[in-house]
Ligand code: C2E
Ligand code: MG
Ligand code: MG
């Protein structure tokens with residue numbers, strides 16, 4: 634009898650599902666097989682010194698080559714991965730691949746990986762990172778873990794301990810998308826951080842109004858107050874770069890410098906960057 638009810642409700646669920654919900658559950662199913670099918674790859678976007686424009690590091694950004702739908706951006710599937718728990722194996726794949734690929738770049742060029750809250754809270758996370766570093770041979774100082782402030786909202790003391798432990802091994806911590814969501818100045822006091830990345834929505838707005846320009850200025854000052862280096866994300870124009878630089882931003886990331894590129898193109902970008910600066 635229970636089986637019949639379950640069966641009925643299943644039928645109801647299928648036929649009653651909105652087009653959106655059914656597309657999502659299809660994507661969810663495809664996502665569950667994507668890792669085994671080797672459908673993920675990383676692109677890398679340079680992060681440069683605001684003064685010299687020399688490349689300091691690359692941020693690893695995941696993409697999904699869906700067999701029918703083509704390349705899918707992370708905003709379209711990371712939330713599904715988080716909701717289904719798939720973020721743990723996918724996130725592990727990202728860290729391992731980023732460490733291996735960064736090993737082909739000249740030292741001390743670093744690599745930054747985005748890490749979701751669930752990964753960070755997973756007890757196997759730290760040993761896993763250690764293992765990736767050891768197996769790839771990448772110096773821990775070349776790895777940056779990017780987290781958003783949402784991770785601080787659950788178990789802050791556990792998070793703080795993990796951050797401290799990672800840093801003790803040499804890994805750098807960046808607070809990503811700063812200024813949106815759960816932003817709190819207190820987080821800068823409480824948690825050990827190396828970098829502050831100002832969300833690109835501020836960058837887009839900062840030359841449009843005096844208030845938004847001052848806001849970026851204030852966040853950059855906050856960074857220097859708390860002794861963390863600052864990166865302005867989403868820089869698309871020279872005036873944006875110039876403003877960020879003049880207000881003390883340490884680093885710049887954005888389409889003005891380069892879009893995210895395939896792993897195979899990183900060396901060429903590094904060569905061009907070096908040649909450019911040798912000439913200057
Ligand atoms: P994020 O970590 O803040 O990454 C920066 C995003 O801004 C990237 O989008 C990048 O392509 C985009 N971007 C960079 N410069 C510019 C610019 O000048 N203009 C504009 N309009 N956009 C720019 P992407 O690759 O689509 O990634 C979106 C978000 O997905 C990331 O934001 C990050 O939160 C998440 N994500 C990406 N890869 C991973 C991953 O491996 N794991 C996890 N958990 N999340 C990831
Ligand atoms: Mg990021
Ligand atoms: Mg960001």
Ligand code: MG
Pocket residue numbers: 810
């Ligand atoms: Mg973002």
